[in-house]
Amino acid sequence: MDGNFNENDISRVVEADRAHIWHHLSQHKQYETVDPRIIVEGKGMRVWDQKGKEHIDAVSGGVWTVNVGYGRERIADAVRDQLVKLNFFAGSAGSIPGSNFAEMLIDKMPGMSRVYYASSGSEANEKGFKMVRQIAHKRYGGKKHKILYRDRDYHGGTIGTMAAGGQDERNAQYGPFPEGFIRVPHCLEYRKHEQDGAPVENYGVWAADQIEAVILREGPDTVGALCLEPVTAGGGVITPPDGYWGRVQEICKKYDILLHIDEVVCGVGRTGTWFGYQQYGVKPDMVTMAKGVASGYAAISCLVTTEEVFNMFKEDTADHMSYFRDISTFGGCTAGPAAGIENMRIIEEENLLQNTTDMGHYMLDQLNALADKHAVIGQVRGKGLFLGAELVADRDTRDPVAEALVGQVVGDCMAQGTIIGATNRSLPGKNNTLCFSPALIATKDDIDQIVASVDGALGRVFG
Numbered sequence: 001m002d003g004n005f006n007e008n009d010i011s012r013v014v015e016a017d018r019a020h021i022w023h024h025l026s027q028h029k030q031y032e033t034v035d036p037r038i039i040v041e042g043k044g045m046r047v048w049d050q051k052g053k054e055h056i057d058a059v060s061g062g063v064w065t066v067n068v069g070y071g072r073e074r075i076a077d078a079v080r081d082q083l084v085k086l087n088f089f090a091g092s093a094g095s096i097p098g099s100n101f102a103e104m105l106i107d108k109m110p111g112m113s114r115v116y117y118a119s120s121g122s123e124a125n126e127k128g129f130k131m132v133r134q135i136a137h138k139r140y141g142g143k144k145h146k147i148l149y150r151d152r153d154y155h156g157g158t159i160g161t162m163a164a165g166g167q168d169e170r171n172a173q174y175g176p177f178p179e180g181f182i183r184v185p186h187c188l189e190y191r192k193h194e195q196d197g198a199p200v201e202n203y204g205v206w207a208a209d210q211i212e213a214v215i216l217r218e219g220p221d222t223v224g225a226l227c228l229e230p231v232t233a234g235g236g237v238i239t240p241p242d243g244y245w246g247r248v249q250e251i252c253k254k255y256d257i258l259l260h261i262d263e264v265v266c267g268v269g270r271t272g273t274w275f276g277y278q279q280y281g282v283k284p285d286m287v288t289m290a291k292g293v294a295s296g297y298a299a300i301s302c303l304v305t306t307e308e309v310f311n312m313f314k315e316d317t318a319d320h321m322s323y324f325r326d327i328s329t330f331g332g333c334t335a336g337p338a339a340g341i342e343n344m345r346i347i348e349e350e351n352l353l354q355n356t357t358d359m360g361h362y363m364l365d366q367l368n369a370l371a372d373k374h375a376v377i378g379q380v381r382g383k384g385l386f387l388g389a390e391l392v393a394d395r396d397t398r399d400p401v402a403e404a405l406v407g408q409v410v411g412d413c414m415a416q417g418t419i420i421g422a423t424n425r426s427l428p429g430k431n432n433t434l435c436f437s438p439a440l441i442a443t444k445d446d447i448d449q450i451v452a453s454v455d456g457a458l459g460r461v462f463g
Contacts, residue, residue: 010050013038025425042070045439045446047419055414058438058450059421060292064233064265064386067292068346069439075297075342082338090332091117101337104344105304108274111283113307116324117300117331121264121290122156124301125227128260128286129160130326131305132225135258135312138322146218148211148226148257151186152235152427155227155262164227167235167426182218185210186232189241190379190390191398204241208248212255220255225286230276233265234426236433237388239381245280258285258309264301265386268292269347269440272357272384279383285309293336295343300336352440359442360384366451367436374458376401387436389454400432405461409434412457418450 017036022028038050047055047070060066068075082097089095102115118124129147136145149155149164156162162170163177166186171177185195187207192198199206215223228248232238252259259282266276267289273279275287286309290301316322347353364382367389371377378392391401391409406422413420421435434454438446 010038010040014050042066044069044071045442046070053417055417055419056446056449057419058436059419060437060439061296062419062421063291064270064437065291065296067269067295067440068343068350068352069295069441072295072297072342072346074346075295075339078338078342079298079335082334086334088333090329091327095332095334095337097334097337097341101340101344104341105302108344109287109304111306112287112304114305114310116303116305116328117336118303118328119299119330119333119336120156120301121262121288122158122161123328124264124288124290124303125155125161125164125260125262126158127303127326127328128225128227128288129164131286131303131309131313131324132258132260134324135309136224138312138315140221140224143222144224144256146180146182146223147260148182148184148214148223150184150228150232152188152232152238153186153227153229153262154232154234154426155229155264169425169428169431182214182223184214184226186235186238187240187244188232188236188238190381193398202243204243205247207241208244208251211248212251215251215255215257220257223255223257225258225260226252227260227262229262229264230266230280230282231271231383231386233386234423234435236390236423236427236430237382237386237435239383240280245277245282249282260284260286260288263287263289264291265437266383268343269353269356270384270386270437272353272360274353276383293343294339297343298335298339299330299333300340347440350441355442356384356440359438359444359447360387362444363387363436363438363442363447363451366447367454370451370455370458373455374462376458376462382436385436385438385440385442389434389436391432391434400430401462403431406432406434408461409454409457412460413453416453416456418453420450420454 014035018031039047040050041048045057047057133145136142151166153166155164163181165171189203192203261277261284263275271279285306287304294300313324367380371380376391378390380389382388393399393401410422423431423433
């Protein structure tokens, strides 16, 4: 820390927080007896709280966001310089950083061509859903309007995106939801014993075939899009099984269904490629992204489409209702693309995609070594620096450990000065996966420190 806050300053900040801030995902009764945590400063992969305690951040800002690490002055400088020149103009007109970043982005996404700016991942996914619905009306008399989503996937916190949310605890008490969103089964091979008819071999193809079964049940002429995460994030860090994505692509083409890939977590380097879908040879029609686009230095999200999708909204110029009649106010902010440009340059100049791949392999090996030591780890999985360790009470039955025990592991790590994540408030009875997404700048020493903290925590909580 740089020491800019004295004790009285911090006491005032803590009391203002306690009195006025509504924290995300938090039960506030606790703050009647304990101080809320205030994060004061960050540098690299480390942050400091109001007491001056240093923490290594293994979840990149708590929610998989700060991909290039804290304290990047060049991003802050780029944002400041841009704001002085032009801070905002509605997205009905263009801007220099908006155009330049779109060109950089499309260069990383062969087959894609158009960028629609918004301000959050939820909003970007909503835009995609609206496009699907408008296409249904323009081309199919409104019939081909259904949007398929996958069990355990998450696409946002708005009512529309929650209708496409495969995490029942996150959805609880927020319904009723809009109609036309249809769930398909998950593809977590580790839990295939819970799925009727799952085979011993070729599970990936079978799991994709379950999507086709839903399409046939609903009627292919009613299904407009399939929205999937390339690697499921908050639903347990689920990497797709062999054969899955190829079969999904075939199914979408067979039934003329748009493939919408949600890269809000996986995008911009997290898996070791620019986008997670690129790990699996997928050719999407729409891609959404947010968190790592600017590493949290500015609010920005993007919906990227193919030219074919774009052209559907300019076919009939005589129809004043034919274009995409949507606007995102803060999609017109110039700070987001200005930060995105520098964020992408840093990833390229520092070869962070390769580092993510290398350190991802290293961390996967270290976590698997922990599994050899702690029987409570049922499976380690992930891609790049996006990893999970599922905790089970019994490896044979694969019964999940109690969520309270998972919370104790997270709390023990926090007490050691290591911030890790876990599935929570997502899946009834199955919030049992520890989650890791350290910044793309992570070193072996950083990973060793994270893994050592988890090792100690597992030993203390489970013996």
